[in-house]
Amino acid sequence: MPLLTVTYALLLYAAAGIFVVGTGWRIYGYARTPAPLKIPTTPAPVTRLGAAGRVAREVVLFESLFKSDKWTWIFAAAFHLGLLLELLRHLRYFLQPIGTWVTLVQPFGVYGGMAMLAGLAGLLGRRLLVARVRYVSGPSDYLMLLLLLATGLSGFSIELLERTDIVSFKVFVLGLEYLDWQPLPGNPLLLAHLTLVAVLLIVFPFSKLLHAPGIFFSPTRNQADDARERRHLAPWAARLERGGAGEV
Amino acid sequence: MAKTDFEVPALRDYLRTPDLRPGAMAKSAPFKAAPRHQQALGFPEALVPDWERVAVAKLGDLLGKYRSLRVHLDSCVKCGACTDKCHYFLGTGDPKNMPVARQDLLRSVYRRHFTLAGKLFPRLVGARDLDAALLDEWYGYFHQCSQCRRCSVFCPYGIDTAEISMAAREILDEIGVGQKYCNEIIAKVHAIGNNLGLPGPALANTLEGLEEDVKEATGVDVRFPLDVEGAEVLLIPPSADFFAEPHIDGLIGYAKVFHQAGVRWTLSSYASEAANFAMFIGNYAQMRKVALRIRQAAIDLKVKRIVVGECGHAWRVAYGFWNTLAGPFDFLDPRYPVPQHIVEFTYDLIRRGALKLDKEANDHMKVTFHDSCNVARATRMGDLPGGQFVLPRALIKASCNHYFDMAPDTIGEKTFCCGGGGGLLTDELIELRVKGALPRVQALHEVRQEHGVTHMAAICAICKSQFTKVLPYYGIPMDSVVSVHQLVGNAIRLGTSS
Ligand code: SF4
Ligand code: SF4
Secondary structure (H helix, E strand, O other), X not given: OOHHHHHHHHHHHHHHHHHHHHHHHHHHHHHHOOOOOXXXXXXXXXXXXXXXXXXXXXXXXXXXXXXXXXXXXXXXXXXXXXXXXHHHHHHHHOOOOOOHHHHHHHHHHHHHHHHHHHHHHHHHHHHHHOHHHHHHOOXXXXXXXXXXXXXXXXXXXXXXXXXXXXXXXHHHHHHHHOOOOOOOOOOHHHHHHHHHHHHHHHHHHHOHHHHHHHHHHOHHHHOOOOOOOOOOOOHHHHXXXXXXXXXX | OOOOOOOOOOOOOOOOOOOOOOOOOOOOOOOEOOHHHHHHOOOOOOOOOOHHHHXXXXXXXXXXXOHHHHHHHHHOOOOOOOOOOOHHHHHHOOHHHOHHHHHHHHHHHHHHHHOHHHHHOOOOOOOOOOOHHHHHHHHHHOOOOOOOOHHHHHOOOOOOHHHHHHHHHHHHHHOOOOEHHHHHHHHHHHHOOOOOXXXXXXXXXXXXXXXXXXXXXXXXOOOOOEOOOOOOEEEXXXXXXXXXXXXXXXXXXXXXXXXXXXXXXXXXXXOOOOOOHHHOOOOHHHHHHHHHHHHHHXXXXXXXXXXXXXXXXXXXHHHHHHHHHHOOOOOOOOOOOOOEEHHHHHHHHHHOOOOOEOHHHHXXXXXXXXXXXXXHHHOOOOOOOOHHHHHHHHHHHHHOOOEOXXXXXXXXXXXXXXXXXXOOOOHHHHHHHHHHXXXXXXXXXXXXXXXXXXXXXXXXXXXXXXXXXXXXXHOOOHHHEEEHHHHHHHHEOOOOOO
């Protein structure tokens, strides 16, 4: 097996492992930590189902961001929607046979890539040009945008400049899935793209990308407004009530 | 205009987002608690020797107890959507008053001690060790947050800077750096039962005086009962209602409503305070202790219902937290919500036609309404989401002929804080309070210009105190602030129904 293939196979396994375990660990941390008080930002839905709908609207429509800043909303929506399309399109490398709907998504993928890059450029521009946003931006905030831009650009260039041998790349990916390694085509742009994706996966659980799981756990958004109707008591608060362990 | 040693922001034709003025409010900080204030709450009397370690340990403790803290410290993407939403930023231009920058004061320490990235690459991710300079910034800027939650409405992840500043203040107390205003007041509630330190006999005196005043003004015997066992309703007002204009006119309004409703009600000398400043310092145990006093009073007086007076954060604690802190209230009448807001109580009567209101009594006023931040963004009134906006307005409109809302992006869930909430209503913070009031005053100014509005009704003791103090700085008379139940009280036709 060529060294290149071995290196990348190990890198991608490691990246995926860190992503899954790291993010899972953070999510476990969120889930395990109680929210001792009812703190939905009101007006809030009065039922749990309604609250789930509110979270869904935040995830799909970026409802709150729409209220606050239309430009940021447009850039963020373009980026995330583009990213989603690209991710769906990339499923063709992982699935055998490719489902019909993955085939249907393919033609939109290119637009997804463009939307993603345009959104990222907009977000970067805003970060650089609006003094308030520049003030709160640190090196990691720029690096994250650059990392995403580089990932998108490398992917896009593969599309335009270096039509990789898709078939043999897919064989490589399926090989990873089935623990039956197959040689990786050595195109430089592809290797760059893969490296960047691996970095993104590795960085995810340690960075602000945690906003993705975070939104589902944010008590101001996911709690129902039913404080008077239902008594809500965290385990540590119940211990405090019983006078246990002197916890405060 | 009052005399100042700072520049009062100018009112213009619209509110401008200021340019950044780094350090503009770096010197703003409230007085620190004296040893005796700290001691009364069981906090260390002065900065503890190894405070860095204690602070980090306390942060770790809170991270295990509050999901909001953990999720909100992790999730911020620095999108900047909140940066122009805080009234303290809009009024001062100090970039550290941008909500995300305020959070970052705590987040930087969180990253340094609780995240891998912050341990390995502190510079890259803005992680900092807690040192004396940062501690000063904590004290200064976490006391420039009124915990109004406006930023939380606009944040794509609902990140609530109020939660962060509560946690920061809790850590500060833990290392012996408390804030005098809040801690002194909480100790008074524990000892005497209200923020003002008004003992039972003084309270009885005040209420007697009020009965005489109302009798003189209306010829009707409206009672202000105190400690009446077996009354149906226990009213818990903010103690400011016993004390100053325009609060006291609100109390008169409640009494008239109860009188007309024919409901037997009582105040309690043991629990004569709706406010719960322990929320401002983020301390669950203290908050619970204050809330339990009210539960005890309800049990002792054998009442069936608890009604809460006009106070914003008090309603937040009562509505959102009482059931958790001091519940279950299964000894009260289950047909009524526990607790009920006085506005809900009055609204029910109006809807049932049980009150006769002469709107003409308020014809000398053109009224607008200030949605209090805590009521607007942390509570509800009535059954429907948003009832907290509808019900008070319904009361005002039932009592006044001339009502005008302020600009839509300054009311409802987007309302601006009065500038004095969150335990900042203290004289040494007057510059912050005046400047922080700018967005609200600007909106008031606009309806005064456009519609000739003369009065602003408020539904919170802190808002009322803050506005009567800061409006004169902007050339608006202090008596243009009125209580919602003052308007109801003016309009109510006494003695015409059973
Ligand atoms: S709006 Fe929320 S995510 Fe955006 S910078 Fe502010 S706190 Fe962070
Ligand atoms: S809670 Fe209110 S005062 Fe505090 S940062 Fe947010 S907007 Fe400003």
